[in-house]
Amino acid sequence: MTDKPVRVGVVGFGYWGPNLVRNLDKLGDVELIAACDLSEANLAKLSALYPYVQTTRDLDAFLADHDLDAVVVATSAPSHFAIASKVIASGKHCFVEKPLTLRSEDSEALVRAADQAGVVLQVGHLMEYHSAINWIKDCITAGELGDVLYIYMQRLNLGKVRTEENAFWSLAPHDVSIVLYLLGEMPDHVSANGAAYVTPGVHDTVFANLHFPSGKMANIHVSWLDPHKTRKLTVVGTRKMLVFDDMQATEKIWIYDRGVGAPDSALAYGEDLTLRFGDITVPWVQMVEPLAVEVQHFIDCCVSGESPRSDGRDGLRVVRVLEAADESMATGGAPVSTSVGV
Numbered sequence: 001m002t003d004k005p006v007r008v009g010v011v012g013f014g015y016w017g018p019n020l021v022r023n024l025d026k027l028g029d030v031e032l033i034a035a036c037d038l039s040e041a042n043l044a045k046l047s048a049l050y051p052y053v054q055t056t057r058d059l060d061a062f063l064a065d066h067d068l069d070a071v072v073v074a075t076s077a078p079s080h081f082a083i084a085s086k087v088i089a090s091g092k093h094c095f096v097e098k099p100l101t102l103r104s105e106d107s108e109a110l111v112r113a114a115d116q117a118g119v120v121l122q123v124g125h126l127m128e129y130h131s132a133i134n135w136i137k138d139c140i141t142a143g144e145l146g147d148v149l150y151i152y153m154q155r156l157n158l159g160k161v162r163t164e165e166n167a168f169w170s171l172a173p174h175d176v177s178i179v180l181y182l183l184g185e186m187p188d189h190v191s192a193n194g195a196a197y198v199t200p201g202v203h204d205t206v207f208a209n210l211h212f213p214s215g216k217m218a219n220i221h222v223s224w225l226d227p228h229k230t231r232k233l234t235v236v237g238t239r240k241m242l243v244f245d246d247m248q249a250t251e252k253i254w255i256y257d258r259g260v261g262a263p264d265s266a267l268a269y270g271e272d273l274t275l276r277f278g279d280i281t282v283p284w285v286q287m288v289e290p291l292a293v294e295v296q297h298f299i300d301c302c303v304s305g306e307s308p309r310s311d312g313r314d315g316l317r318v319v320r321v322l323e324a325a326d327e328s329m330a331t332g333g334a335p336v337s338t339s340v341g342v
């Protein structure tokens with residue numbers, strides 16, 4: 001496959017699929033061959049933009065007829081497992097939008113199937129390809145912040161109110177993938193509280209705590225019942241503190257040289273703690289469209305056979321955390337184990 005373009009097909013051309021197709025179409029090492037969607041209207045939109053792409057509503061024919069190397073799945077989440085299972089069973093590399101599936105056991109099955117078939121399985125954890133998040137990861141790895149103590153994240157807005165999935169499944173996949181990526185660690189348990197103020201039974205506001213084996217802690221607050229549009233991440237380290245504000249157009253990352261000084265050992269603990277206030281720095285980070293980086297990475301992995309940054313196991317870990325948050329909310333906030341089987 002190295003010299004020939006990767007022959008790609010797409011399933012799902014609703015709201016998000018067009019963004020994937022636009023980025024795939026720009027890649028020199030990709031040949032966009034075919035698209036499948038249940039909606040004739042959406043296929044007509046695709047044909048108007050990409051007349052050379054063949055379209056069908058029949059997934060089996062789509063997989064059988066076009067000698068595809070790889071398939072990108074951008075359908076609604078409940079259909080991911082069935083569609084990705086067929087793609088993998090047909091021996092094609094598979095990119096699935098987030099969340100990988102709605103149940104961790106289905107994600108485990110996809111991971112095993114991809115391993116057995118020897119195909120690449122990548123999940124659309126877009127933020128792992130975001131320039132600022134990768135800058136922050138490098139900053140943490142380089143020890144700039146000291147040891148990370150805790151992280152908290154807020155993804156808030158008024159709307160869009162959804163009725164099928166709760167706010168955690170709708171909004172938090174990105175935050176969970178970011179925190180697992182930055183810490184390089186899977187939480188051992190999750191406790192969450194939420195409330196369904198708008199639609200009975202569908203939590204619109206959720207506070208989740210992730211507890212890590214290292215002692216680190218992360219809190220994720222999501223809501224579509226909030227006056228502010230907020231997408232913020234705060235990392236508190238032993239040396240410095242960092243804030244990432246994704247609502248800012250340019251100055252997205254702020255680093256605070258602040259902390260609490262150690263006590264003089266001659267005194268009792270707490271008697272001479274000193275607050276340290278140093279410089280605030282705003283680094284310049286060159287922004288590249290994360291989706292362009294993400295799809296190029298998928299194609300590179302299809303060619304090399306390497307496991308993607310956001311591989312099936314990463315997708316499984318995120319699904320398990322989302323699922324554990326649901327289980328915890330159902331019990332009024334009890335800690336729920338997040339262990340996974342593969």
Ligand SMILES: NC(=O)c1ccc[n+]([C@@H]2O[C@H](COP(=O)([O-])OP(=O)(O)OC[C@H]3O[C@@H](n4cnc5c(N)ncnc54)[C@H](O)[C@@H]3O)[C@@H](O)[C@H]2O)c1
Binds near residue numbers: 016
């Ligand atoms: N990475 C991101 O930032 C991001 C943003 C938005 C959506 N998404 C993800 O993208 C996926 C799609 O979301 P959306 O908002 O575009 O949904 P959507 O409902 O707008 O579009 C889904 C499309 O898939 C088609 N479809 C559904 N079931 C199908 C099936 N069985 N076979 C063929 N086609 C089928 C529908 O007809 C529709 O055209 C979801 O997984 C969502 O979480 C990711």
